[in-house]
Amino acid sequence: MNKEELHELLHPMKLIGLGGNQTLAKRIAKALNKELLETAVKHFSDGEIQVNITETVRGCDVYVIQSIQDPVNENFMELMIVLDALNRASAHSVTVVVPYMAYSRQDTKNRSREPITAKLLANLLQLTRIDDVVALDLHASQIQGFYNIPVDHLHALPILAQYFLDNGIVDRDSDSVVVVSPDHSGAKLARNFGSYFNAPIAIVDQRGARYDTEVHDMIGDVKDKTVIIVDDLIDTGSRISSSTKSVLAAGAKKVYVAATHALLSQNAIDVLNQLNLEQIVVTDTIEHKKYPDRIVRLSVDRLLAKGIDYIYNDKSIHQIFDEQNRIHH
Template sequence: MTAPRLKVFSGNSNRPLAEEICQHIGMPLGEATVTSFPDGESFVKINENVRGHDVYIIQPTCTPTNQSLMELLIMIDAAKRASAHRITAVMPFYGYARQDRKDQPRVPITAKLVANLLVAAGANRILTMDLHSQQIQGFFDIPVDHLFASPVFFKYLEQFKGDNMVVVSPDVGGMKMAAAYAGILGAQLGMVWKKRTNATTVETVNVVGDVAGKDVLLVDDITETAGTLANAAKIMRDSGALSVRAAVSHALLSPIAYERLALGHIDELITTNSVPVDTRGLPIKVLSIASLMADAIVRINNNESVTSLFKIKGF
């Protein structure tokens, strides 16, 4: 059976990534008008025929989060009403993923609400990367292809791997990810025990593992204020670490994050272009996930497995 013709569109949240993905696929980015009325309402018009096509809409729901999400939902609805054969929401970063459970009385599970909205709008499939919680896949009753940024990170980190490296999780929740990195890189494993005092402040309590005289790699899926990373890096320095790098899939850097990174506790922040990143002259290395996403889109369009994209070459 011949695969439906492929078309890729983008909202406004990360158009440069969408254009780079299309370059890897070898096709132009689809033409669509995505703008706002004076009162803030989003308006979308798809300027190409998509009837019977396999449509991919690239839109990480990053800052401005609510506008990015609405643009994505409206684009899905527009493609659905234009008789697209299948609509895949490509979300390199899935916003609201941290609100994935009821950890206090009378709070919502917004990650589930977003899943419901995407399906209600007309999405037939989700392609995303490094969800904050893997269980979010279970919020959907449609297929979810969940990619990992680790192959992109490992290719860059190969130059640093060795017996002197220690991979450290900045909190208990990231131990599984840290263990995977340590196993691939042939490094030792450590952990920071932390206590969060509020949404923007983290008080680091203790470090588990020997980091004296070691090159430390902190790994996490997301950073916004860099509080966790900055505190973990400081305690690594105080414990005698030679260098401290951080590998973070999604860098949603706020003004306070840049202030903390400027303190110099972290030698290099390594992240991806899943969301737009302004380095501001700081030691921030942005790795591209465009090739990874392009391969996944082509494989999904051809009804092929995406499992091989998880394999790490050269390790």
């Protein structure tokens, strides 16, 4: 009996997929050749959540998959209640797999009397005994430091970049593509994304506290270029809207959008549908009933499944980054 078989015998892997994004949880389970554990989640008439895990988890390594998406607080509370149940049921280890981590934009204190809610979320999660957190494209990498346990921070950028290469939208070393950051703080993300195509970057010089519908100045040259506006998430669509108008006003030929998390809150679908865009390329970290036109959703199921598999079998997560960096041209 080898080490893996012994581990499987002593501490079997169990997967729980909660209500945040059931479709993705099922896809991750399928990629791992496992079934999701049956969990009965019911809501009392006053909104209280009750959870019942219908089979034993004693001595098991349990992976709880929950996208903390809208309704954010309900999905977070569901996660916390399940984590408490797992601790009381004597699970051997508990790993939280969070395709989308809500509150991660509130990661710094910029004004007086302002909370750092991303840190509060980390504290709350660690009130129950969890061993590891697997996250995907956190709003800021330093959020990992809010946890006193390992945080395996995976990235969807290579998946998005591969799509653009596979579909002939960009060519490696082509000088016809410019990657655009919708603001100054996203310049590093744009630079990382641009490195997959050896593409230059440009920045929308947004002035003012909030994004408005005005056209803003461009730092960099986008004239007669194919532009990819890259961001970590699309919320109301206002930032993408103003950036699209800015790059088109600066002479861009075609505009694409790439982002990991499609929150699509308020009237984002209407805002995005009105834009002169070719495609909006996102991942399936968040599930909605309705999506904008021209949206392409790429699955992160195999990436998260690989993360779970590597943690379970004590392999280095760094291998995933190495594999992703060997992007196929």
